[in-house]
Amino acid sequence: MRTTVGIIGAGPAGLLLARLLHNAGIDSVVLEARDRAYVEHRQRAGILEQGTVDVLRAAGAGERMDREGLRHDGIELRYDRKRHRVDFPALTGGRSVMVYAQTEVCKDLIALQLKEGGPLLFEAEALAVEGADSDRPTVRFRHEGREDVLECDYVVGCDGFWGVARKAVPEELVRVFERTYPFGWLGILADVPPSHDELVYARHDRGFALLSMRSPSVSRLYLQVPEGADAESWSDDEIWDELERRFETEDGWALERGPITQKSVTPMRSYVHEPMRHGRLFLAGDAAHIVPPTGAKGLNLAVGDVVTFARALTHQRDTGSAELLDAYSETCLRRVWQAERFSYDMTTLLHRSPDATPFEDRLQIARLERIATSAAAETDLAEGYTGFPFQ
């Protein structure tokens, strides 16, 4: 097989990249290790920044998002039983976010790719990227029980944190920056209307809690739990009781309960792999960086990377200049590190470490009070949450 761009991974990064290249008249092949059902039902994030919404619309992939997505103009912070709403448009000159699950974004992009795009091979596991520093890189992969080779002009590793593309970058050229957190998130889906019309981020001495949603009738909620916690060790009642404690407010706000249809624990880590390019191999999305989910940046960073790559490759085809391709890693990492900083700040602002001291507890409250009383502090949060510009 031969193509201009070999894409490893059919998560949001790989699928959107294939769509952007298709619209630019550049052919690609997508290799995805799992089957379609797995990719379409893997519960992940649910917040699209303004930039991501604009990119999906421009790519012709925003129709159902605009019909079923929920535009949100703010979030609520809770601490010491108090409530503070952050007004995005007022603080950012009109930016908001869209609540529309990553599973739905993937379904929309898969449908488009199968209908109009190039080959999207499911259950096609990339085994290795070879010749990344040549002008004919290849992807060795296994599909339908036999090994095959995809010959490319470029390879983009969109294969997530556990993928293989990164391994093709010579170790001596790699710098990894990472931090793991001593806690994770126990996430649930519940068939109950969300108890608030916007997302609620709660800081509590017992730990962080987040109220989010998937639709007017489906709630998505998270509890901070110790790292390595087992979701099955929590009964439904224990989960609701703990959420209720952490969301409690002085004005008697009530959390509605309902049947929990899914529960799982997500670990928390910050991770950046530099560089994001080696020769004709480019890395995008979780293959290159991971953020703790607190700031809802993961999906949006993946979008920023593939927009940058598609723009750079189109520029080279149209002008012969490789300048944007040569700047890919630096361009993406500038945005990645701002998202890492924002996600780290949100995570340390709202989560209570198991070894937190009384001084650190007070510091968190002081940081939250600062946001609640300073337009400057509140604007930094609103700008980070609604997203950094795609270069």
Ligand code: APR
């Ligand atoms: N060969 C082919 N496909 C692979 C391989 C491989 N060797 N290894 C991994 N994959 C696939 C995975 O099955 C997955 O579908 O690559 C895809 C990577 O998708 P994501 O992990 O979703 O990463 P990305 O597209 O960068 O999107 C980032 O997804 O995980 C969330 O929180 C993350 O919201 C963020 C978003």
Ligand code: PHB
């Ligand atoms: C979600 O709805 O899954 C979600 C929302 C906001 C976050 C993280 C996850 O910060």
